[in-house]
Each structure stands twice: as structure tokens, then as C-alpha cells.
Amino acid sequence: MDEHDHEHAGHEHADQEDGEHDHDHTQDDAERREADAELEREARRLVALARIRQYGDPVLRMKARDVEAYDDDLGRLAERMTALMHEAQGVGLAATQVGVLRRLFVFVEDGEDRVVVNPVITARSDETEVDDEGCLSLREVLVPVERPCRVTIEGTDASGAPVRFELQLPAARIVQHELDHLDGVLIIDRTDDESRRGALARLRPQPVLGAR
Numbered sequence: 001m002d003e004h005d006h007e008h009a010g011h012e013h014a015d016q017e018d019g020e021h022d023h024d025h026t027q028d029d030a031e032r033r034e035a036d037a038e039l040e041r042e043a044r045r046l047v048a049l050a051r052i053r054q055y056g057d058p059v060l061r062m063k064a065r066d067v068e069a070y071d072d073d074l075g076r077l078a079e080r081m082t083a084l085m086h087e088a089q090g091v092g093l094a095a096t097q098v099g100v101l102r103r104l105f106v107f108v109e110d111g112e113d114r115v116v117v118n119p120v121i122t123a124r125s126d127e128t129e130v131d132d133e134g135c136l137s138l139r140e141v142l143v144p145v146e147r148p149c150r151v152t153i154e155g156t157d158a159s160g161a162p163v164r165f166e167l168q169l170p171a172a173r174i175v176q177h178e179l180d181h182l183d184g185v186l187i188i189d190r191t192d193d194e195s196r197r198g199a200l201a202r203l204r205p206q207p208v209l210g211a212r
């Protein structure tokens with residue numbers, strides 16, 4: 001799942017000034033710095049999004065291959081993906097989304113950055129929940145997707161050491177979304193027909209070179 005929650009923070013304080021009071025210049029400076037920082041975050045978000053493959057790109061429909069070599073390139077890729085995820089203000093990013101057809105993704109769990117290479121879901125709850133999901137590769141779209149509430153995911157970290165995460169929502173939802181990317185599956189494939197039609201109408205028409 002990609003986040004859409006943090007985009008509006010920081011604007012609340014800007015509209016209060018009406019000129020009746022002597023301004024506290026220290027406060028004005030602080031507000032200006034905060035506004036500047038917000039503009040910079042937004043600029044960085046847009047630059048990051050421009051580096052993430054967008055809907056219509058056929059690579060998003062392709063199946064990624066297992067990682068076999070745990071080399072420096074893999075470590076650098078994981079670091080680059082983690083940085084890009086944060087700059088894009090997302091909470092998960094799959095290698096497919098940066099055009100690399102290898103089975104790894106990064107995500108955030110309880111504020112911690114995680115990497116899973118060759119991920120496999122080894123257990124999932126019968127209990128499910130429907131909630132809206134967005135995606136850094138389908139920027140205009142937010143659609144309801146039903147997912148198991150708890151999953152266990154296993155794989156390795158970027159150095160090849162085994163990792164195992166027992167996750168609840170929201171992290172459980174994030175890893176299922178990212179694992180889908182490695183199989184060429186998108187949220188519009190997981191939602192109901194009406195939501196899919198609405199999403200496809202919002203997505204700019206583009207030539208679809210994949211199987212669908």
C-alpha cells in the first residue's frame with residue numbers, strides 16, 4: 001500500500017495572520033521555514049514519483065525472477081528503493097516498480113525500514129478486511145481491496161540472512177500488495193468490478209502492451 005496521508009500536513013498554520021497583531025518575527029520565520037520545507041518535500045515527492053514506473057508501463061505486468069546473487073548491487077538496489085519509497089511518501093515499493101524484475105521489495109513496519117528478498121507468504125489468516133489501497137504506480141487510484149488481516153512472510157534480507165515477519169494490519173496489507181507487484185498483479189485486479197471501472201476511467205488511456 002502506498003500512502004496518501006501525509007500530503008496535507010503543514011498547511012494549517014499559514015492562514016491565520018490577519019495583520020491586527022504585531023507579528024512575532026521568530027514565529028513568522030519558523031512558519032516560513034516550515035512552508036519552505038513542505039514545498040521541498042512536495043518537490044522531492046514529485047521527482048521520486050517520476051522515477052517510479054507508472055500504469056501503462058508493461059514492466060508492471062511482468063513476473064519478477066528470484067534473486068540468486070547476493071552482491072553489492074543488490075544491497076545498493078535495496079538502499080535506493082528505500083530512499084525512493086520515503087521520498088515518494090510511500091510505505092512500500094517493489095523492485096518491479098523501478099523496472100527491476102527481481103523478487104524483492106521494501107516496506108515500513110512500525111516506523112522501521114524492511115527489505116524482503118525472495119518473499120513467500122507462509123501463513124495467512126482466514127479473517128479478512130476490506131480497505132482502500134493506493135499505489136505509487138497508479139497515482140490517481142484508490143480502490144477497496146480485501147486482504148487477510150494477518151500474514152507471515154519469509155525470505156531473506158539483502159545480505160542473504162533469513163528473515164521472517166509475522167504481520168498484522170496495516171503492514172500485512174502492505175506486503176501482500178508488494179508481493180502482488182512481483183507477480184505483475186495490481187490493485188485494479190483485486191478490487192470489485194465497479195471500482196475497477198472507475199479506476200480505469202481515471203487512469204489516462206495508454207497503450208496496454210501486457211496480456212490484459
Ligand SMILES: [Zn+2]
Binds near residue numbers: 001002134137177181
Ligand atoms: Zn503498488
